[in-house]
Each structure stands twice: as C-alpha cells, then as structure tokens.
Amino acid sequence: MKPFPLWSPLLLLIRPDSMLTFSLPPSRAVPALEALVRQRILILDGAMGTQIQALGLSEEDYAGCGCRHHAERPQKGNNDLLILTQPQAIEEIHFRYAMAGADIVETNTFSATTIAQADYGMESAVEDLNREGARIVRRALDRATALDGRPRFVAGAVGPTNRTASISPDVNDPGYRAVSFDDLRMAYGTQVRALIAGGADLILIETIFDTLNAKAAIFACFEAFAEAGRRLPLMISGTITDASGRTLSGQTPTAFWHSVRHARPFTVGLNCALGAAAMRPHLAELAGVADAAICAYPNAGLPNAFGQYDEGPDETAAQVARFAREGLVNVVGGCCGTTPDHVRAIACAVADLPPRTLV
Numbered sequence: 001m002k003p004f005p006l007w008s009p010l011l012l013l014i015r016p017d018s019m020l021t022f023s024l025p026p027s028r029a030v031p032a033l034e035a036l037v038r039q040r041i042l043i044l045d046g047a048m049g050t051q052i053q054a055l056g057l058s059e060e061d062y063a064g065c066g067c068r069h070h071a072e073r074p075q076k077g078n079n080d081l082l083i084l085t086q087p088q089a090i091e092e093i094h095f096r097y098a099m100a101g102a103d104i105v106e107t108n109t110f111s112a113t114t115i116a117q118a119d120y121g122m123e124s125a126v127e128d129l130n131r132e133g134a135r136i137v138r139r140a141l142d143r144a145t146a147l148d149g150r151p152r153f154v155a156g157a158v159g160p161t162n163r164t165a166s167i168s169p170d171v172n173d174p175g176y177r178a179v180s181f182d183d184l185r186m187a188y189g190t191q192v193r194a195l196i197a198g199g200a201d202l203i204l205i206e207t208i209f210d211t212l213n214a215k216a217a218i219f220a221c222f223e224a225f226a227e228a229g230r231r232l233p234l235m236i237s238g239t240i241t242d243a244s245g246r247t248l249s250g251q252t253p254t255a256f257w258h259s260v261r262h263a264r265p266f267t268v269g270l271n272c273a274l275g276a277a278a279m280r281p282h283l284a285e286l287a288g289v290a291d292a293a294i295c296a297y298p299n300a301g302l303p304n305a306f307g308q309y310d311e312g313p314d315e316t317a318a319q320v321a322r323f324a325r326e327g328l329v330n331v332v333g334g335c336c337g338t339t340p341d342h343v344r345a346i347a348c349a350v351a352d353l354p355p356r357t358l359v
C-alpha cells in the first residue's frame with residue numbers, strides 16, 4: 001500500500017471514500033478475522049426476534065422505567081430499545097448464541113437509526129442504543145470466552161431502515177423519494193460512530209433490499225473510520241426478495257456485487273427473505289463472481305400462513321452444510337426464525353467442512 005500522502009488531511013474534508021479508507025490502519029480484528037476465515041468456516045449468530053418474542057414482554061417491559069429516553073408513543077415491538085430497558089435479557093440471548101458456537105455475534109441494533117426509530121419517537125436514543133448495544137455483546141462474548149478460550153467478534157448490525165432511496169412509495173409520483181442519500185448517510189453515520197465507540201469489531205450492513213441505501217451506509221462507515229483513525233472489517237449482506245433472483249431495487253447478485261465491490265468488504269453475502277434451499281442458486285452466483293469471503297445466513301425456511309418459521313435446526317443445518325460441501329461459503333449463520341439450536345446444528349454440520357477457497 002502507498003504511504004499516506006502529506007495532503008491527506010484535505011482528502012478527509014472532500015473525499016471520505018475508499019481511497020482514504022484503505023490508507024487507514026486496519027483495526028485489531030482485521031488480521032485476526034482474515035487468518036481465521038482461511039482456516040475454517042466461521043459461524044454467525046441467529047435471529048433476535050424469535051428469542052425476544054419468547055420472553056413475552058409487555059408494554060411496560062419494553063418502555064422500562066430506567067430508560068432516560070421517554071416517548072409518548074407505545075414502545076412494544078421496538079426490539080432495539082430492549083438494549084436500554086432489558087439489558088440483561090438481551091445479553092443472555094447473545095451469550096446463548098456465543099455458547100451455541102457463534103464466532104461473530106450481532107448487536108441488537110437492526111433498527112437503531114434515527115430514520116427507523118422515528119416510528120417510535122425514539123430518535124434521541126440512537127447513540128445510546130448503538131453504544132450500549134455493542135457493549136452488551138462484548139460483555140456476553142467475554143463471558144463465553146472466559147469459559148472456553150475461543151476468540152469472538154462483535155458485529156455492529158446496520159439494517160436497511162424502513163425507507164428506500166431508489167423507489168417511490170407513491171404510485172402517482174414515481175419521482176418522489178421518502179429519503180435521500182444524504183439523510184441515510186447522516187443517520188447511518190450517527191449509528192456507526194456509536195457502534196465503534198461501544199467496541200464493535202466489525203460492521204455488518206445487512207438485509208439490503210435497496211443498494212443505494214447500502215451505499216449510503218458504506219459511505220457513512222468510511223467517514224466514521226476516517227474519524228476513528230482505523231478501518232474496521234465490513235460485512236455486506238443483500239436480500240433476494242423473490243424467485244426472480246433480484247433485490248427489491250432490481251439487481252441480480254452479480255450486479256449487487258459490482259455495486260459494493262469498491263468497499264473491499266471482508267464478506268459479501270445474502271441473508272433473510274428466503275430459506276436456505278431457495279437461496280442456494282443466488283448464493284452460487286455471488287460466490288462465482290465475488291473476490292471476498294462469502295457469508296450466508298438464511299431464514300429457517302419460508303414463513304407459514306401465520307408468518308412463523310417451521311424449519312427445524314437439523315433441516316436448516318443440512319441445507320447450510322450443502323452450501324459448504326459445494327465450496328460456496330466462508331461464514332454461515334441464521335436469519336429470521338432461527339434459534340441457538342439452529343446455530344448449534346449449523347456449527348456442528350460445517351465443523352469438518354473446508355471453507356470456500358480465497359485468493
């Protein structure tokens with residue numbers, strides 16, 4: 001890599017892009033992850049939603065009495081807020097995933113942006129949510145590592161928000177956008193800076209249905225890395241929404257890869273929407289074009305008529321093991337409907353299978 005040029009402070013002001021980002025020193029997690037991912041298939045955790053639902057929490061439990069962020073609106077369903085109002089319950093879920101075999105555990109911050117939290121009137125809580133969200137995972141992982149000595153990594157989870165920068169939500173006005181690139185960039189910037197402050201080892205931009213939203217998140221990461229003075233590994237995960245094999249904003253896996261390749265991610269991959277069986281051909285396409293590690297974390301099959309997931313741990317694990325036998329994956333885990341038992345079964349099923357070859 002070329003030495004950092006003397007005029008680089010100017011770049012900080014005008015070009016917080018890939019050129020600057022790759023001049024930054026890598027964070028401690030970079031060499032550790034790059035070595036591990038060549039040795040074996042790494043395990044990512046599973047769904048938070050199923051575990052939180054099982055707690056049967058009430059409105060009072062969600063809103064909490066110890067939370068200094070008070071909103072007028074009901075908070076039941078605001079799962080991210082539980083980081084502040086039920087921290088022990090959230091830490092326990094992370095701990096169970098770590099003990100089930102997860103090397104990388106995600107923060108409970110999928111909707112912790114000012115944009116997504118606006119639905120609950122909780123925009124003021126996003127910095128606390130992300131900082132504490134990362135700290136809670138770190139605590140859970142340190143407890144697990146104290147028991148078995150295995151290193152584990154905190155992935156700061158960055159969701160797509162509930163708005164799309166590429167598509168109009170108004171059929172009568174196709175030029176209308178509910179959110180702009182800069183709105184997203186600012187919201188993601190606040191989230192990512194707080195995740196880094198809380199100790200996130202890497203950033204996982206996930207469930208990408210609109211690549212333009214993801215590009216704003218990548219740009220925000222680059223800005224946050226420049227401020228922090230170090231480059232964290234990025235995991236980028238798209239979502240194929242239907243049988244056409246495209247994201248909601250219309251990209252095939254190949255197009256999606258070429259749209260995010262400039263970020264030089266640690267992993268690129270797919271999650272959510274489909275079960276492992278339906279995800280397989282799209283994953284194979286991505287693995288055929290991408291020169292990054294490949295990460296896949298499918299749902300536990302397709303949802304039934306009640307929106308629930310019926311696929312058991314062994315069934316999901318058998319499908320994910322097939323990805324591994326075909327040489328498609330470097331990191332695997334579970335999305336909607338998966339549990340610590342699914343992650344344990346997945347970890348067990350791929351334990352003796354080699355990771356996809358990286359060049």
Ligand SMILES: [Zn+2]
Nearest residue numbers: 272273335336
């Ligand atoms: Zn999902």
